[in-house]
Amino acid sequence: MDHQQLEPFKQAALEAAQAAASVIRAGYGGGFSVTTKADRTPVTDVDVAAERAIREILETRFPAHGFYGEETGQNQADSDYLWLVDPIDGTKAFVRGYPFFSTQIALMHKGELVVGVSSAPLVNEVAWAIRGGGAWLDDVRVAVGDVAAIDDAAISLGNTHRLAASAAWSRLGGIVARCDRIRGYGDFLHYHLLASGRIDAVIESDVNILDIAALTVIVREAGGVMTELDGSPIDLQTTSVLAANGQLHRQLASELGSPD
Numbered sequence: 010m011d012h013q014q015l016e017p018f019k020q021a022a023l024e025a026a027q028a029a030a031s032v033i034r035a036g037y038g039g040g041f042s043v044t045t046k047a048d049r050t051p052v053t054d055v056d057v058a059a060e061r062a063i064r065e066i067l068e069t070r071f072p073a074h075g076f077y078g079e080e081t082g083q084n085q086a087d088s089d090y091l092w093l094v095d096p097i098d099g100t101k102a103f104v105r106g107y108p109f110f111s112t113q114i115a116l117m118h119k120g121e122l123v124v125g126v127s128s129a130p131l132v133n134e135v136a137w138a139i140r141g142g143g144a145w146l147d148d149v150r151v152a153v154g155d156v157a158a159i160d161d162a163a164i165s166l167g168n169t170h171r172l173a174a175s176a177a178w179s180r181l182g183g184i185v186a187r188c189d190r191i192r193g194y195g196d197f198l199h200y201h202l203l204a205s206g207r208i209d210a211v212i213e214s215d216v217n218i219l220d221i222a223a224l225t226v227i228v229r230e231a232g233g234v235m236t237e238l239d240g241s242p243i244d245l246q247t248t249s250v251l252a253a254n255g256q257l258h259r260q261l262a263s264e265l266g267s268p269d
Contacts, residue, residue: 012142030130059096115222125226
């Protein structure tokens with residue numbers, strides 16, 4: 010399937026993200042209910058309403074497609090086409106009133122991620138990509154940077170809980186000591202910065218596929234490599250990320266070894 014065939018899916022994802030943005034902007038700032046899920050993460054009625062808005066558009070447009078949503082669950086998950094949706098990736102940020110959260114919408118075709126839309130409605134930033142069609146940030150084509158050495162790299166860390174409890178933690182410490190700059194931009198932001206060449210690598214654990222599916226398409230189409238920390242492919246069971254340009258990714262993967 011070439012990128013032109015993927016255009017209708019990308020356009021539908023952008024429209025769904027826009028519908029979710031309207032729901033999210035209306036709810037931001039208070040007046041929503043918050044409950045705690047079994048995994049001890051919060052969910053609000055705005056999360057649920059935003060996902061329903063996304064789901065209505067995608068299921069109406071593509072009734073034979075599967076849907077896997079953070080809040081409303083799965084439907085036809087064995088379909089060749091599977092939409093992966095997190096309506097508010099960063100609900101803790103949403104609840105606490107700071108704007109660094111996003112809507113993540115991706116399409117997987119026969120196990121391969123082919124469309125990704127990452128929309129940050131409170132900072133008015135949208136990134137998207139389709140396989141073979143490049144990566145775009147606010148309608149400007151973007152590409153990862155060419156920094157080739159750890160010593161020169163700006164690296165962003167995220168959700169390092171599991172990594173901190175592993176043998177790779179001391180090896181990460183060696184990378185932190187060597188690199189040019191270390192930050193923790195988090196969630197969508199460090200992937201947008203990576204895809205547009207403004208930072209050089211992301212190292213992250215404690216994620217799930219709904220958090221990073223769309224961002225995986227975007228980083229790859231920007232010329233980057235995005236895998237689990239041990240170098241294994243991103244799939245529905247993913248829990249960690251190592252992302253950078255190809256040369257830097259190889260160096261970081263070698264330094265980190267297995268997180269287990």
